[in-house]
Amino acid sequence: MFQRMHHHLLGLFYPNLCGVCNENLESEEEHLCSSCLCSLPKTNFHLSPNNLMEQRLWGKVNFHRATAFFHFQKGSPLQKILYSLKYKGDKEIGEYLGKLAATDLIQSADFQSIDCILPVPLHPNRLKTRGYNQSEWIAKGISTIINQPLDCSNLKRITDTRSQTRKNVYDRYVNTEGIFELDSNSNLKNKHVLLVDDVMTTGSTIESCIHTLNRVEGITVSIFTLAIAT
Numbered sequence: 100m101f102q103r104m105h106h107h108l109l110g111l112f113y114p115n116l117c118g119v120c121n122e123n124l125e126s127e128e129e130h131l132c133s134s135c136l137c138s139l140p141k142t143n144f145h146l147s148p149n150n151l152m153e154q155r156l157w158g159k160v161n162f163h164r165a166t167a168f169f170h171f172q173k174g175s176p177l178q179k180i181l182y183s184l185k186y187k188g189d190k191e192i193g194e195y196l197g198k199l200a201a202t203d204l205i206q207s208a209d210f211q212s213i214d215c216i217l218p219v220p221l222h223p224n225r226l227k228t229r230g231y232n233q234s235e236w237i238a239k240g241i242s243t244i245i246n247q248p249l250d251c252s253n254l255k256r257i258t259d260t261r262s263q264t265r266k267n268v269y270d271r272y273v274n275t276e277g278i279f280e281l282d283s284n285s286n287l288k289n290k291h292v293l294l295v296d297d298v299m300t301t302g303s304t305i306e307s308c309i310h311t312l313n314r315v316e317g318i319t320v321s322i323f324t325l326a327i328a329t
């Protein structure tokens with residue numbers, strides 16, 4: 100009773116609103132109301148080997164499993180969430196959804212052997228303007244639930260791909276080779292690494308990350324994104 104009253108009193112000063120519909124949240128809800136949360140389309144790809152996401156990466160890079168938490172569609176509630184996560188400073192919603200996703204992930208034996216979690220890094224220039232890496236916040240949530248370390252320093256983005264938008268497709272393809280680099284002291288040998296990004300669209304960023312990671316002896320790479328454009 101007291102807790103509930105406390106929640107309501109607090110709500111007068113710091114209203115807790117759903118990130119999609121802007122309605123007041125109940126005391127047990129975080130970031131999203133239950134009806135908005137339930138409306139988000141889960142892929143359950145972690146339970147389906149050879150899923151659509153894996154098919155997109157076949158023949159391009161070596162990996163163990165790939166999964167996305169949700170299907171992404173333009174104009175959907177999820178788009179609003181991803182926009183807040185990326186451009187409105189709402190890092191915490193990334194961490195929250197990372198935690199939710201990880202409770203699903205651990206139901207699949209394929210994701211139980213993860214040794215460390217690597218967010219796709221931003222180029223230092225972009226990190227400076229945004230102030231945070233949204234994928235790192237998703238990865239942080241996953242790390243809490245699966246109880247394996249977050250590694251934000253071994254993989255580095257050495258090319259700022261924003262400057263590539265005017266180049267043609269061929270140039271861009273060639274350029275994916277030199278986008279990421281591993282720290283020379285990286286200790287990923289024989290590890291099962293979970294690479295984490297916010298959205299998979301064409302998959303080219305993820306591909307170039309995996310190209311770099313595949314150079315490590317004995318490494319196993321799996322991929323998680325919050326959403327996949329299908």
Ligand SMILES: [Zn+2]
Pocket residue numbers: 117118119120121122131132133134135136
């Ligand atoms: Zn809502």
